[in-house]
Amino acid sequence: MEEAMTNKVAESGIVTLDLEEYYPKEETAVFDLKDFLFMGLILKEKDYREALKNLDITSYTGKNVALTCTADAIIPMWAYMLAASYLQPVAANIVFGDEEVLKQTIFLKKINTINPADYTDKRVVIKGCGELPISESAYVEITNLLRPVVKSIMYGEPCSTVPIFKKKH
Numbered sequence: 001m002e003e004a005m006t007n008k009v010a011e012s013g014i015v016t017l018d019l020e021e022y023y024p025k026e027e028t029a030v031f032d033l034k035d036f037l038f039m040g041l042i043l044k045e046k047d048y049r050e051a052l053k054n055l056d057i058t059s060y061t062g063k064n065v066a067l068t069c070t071a072d073a074i075i076p077m078w079a080y081m082l083a084a085s086y087l088q089p090v091a092a093n094i095v096f097g098d099e100e101v102l103k104q105t106i107f108l109k110k111i112n113t114i115n116p117a118d119y120t121d122k123r124v125v126i127k128g129c130g131e132l133p134i135s136e137s138a139y140v141e142i143t144n145l146l147r148p149v150v151k152s153i154m155y156g157e158p159c160s161t162v163p164i165f166k167k168k169h
Helices: 045-053 077-087 099-111 136-146
Strands: 014-017 028-032 064-068 093-096 123-127 152-157 160-166
Touching: 028 099, 045 077, 064 077, 064 099, 077 093, 093 099, 099 136, 123 136, 136 152
Parallel strands: 014 123, 028 064, 064 093, 123 152
Antiparallel strands: 152 160
């Protein structure tokens, strides 16, 4: 009599959560205030306001925008606010910082759209070793989000996991 092969991982009730599914895929753009500085050092309010009025904002439409100043200049807070007020109607998201900060911020926002109740009393494996660069902060964020509700959290692949948390009964 031939024994049927069983998939113990499939029967274990383990749920795999792949953070790559939440990685930002939208186009990004950088809005750099250095382009509006007089002599690369000074922001003149009147000129800046005029330049923003004449700015073609279509290149920011639907994109995640990093709002920054890469020049070594003192920029007043209102200048960032003013730029954001022009970009907000067309941009998907606006984040202060460089492109890396932008991606990280959007990534964490997307992780926070996960409904922890969907994982109540489940054994969850947070997938590791993927194609995209998943930061430590994303793994910390998902742990913070799920720990209060799950039965257990593991890291890795269902066939080879590192235990992270197990609810005490």
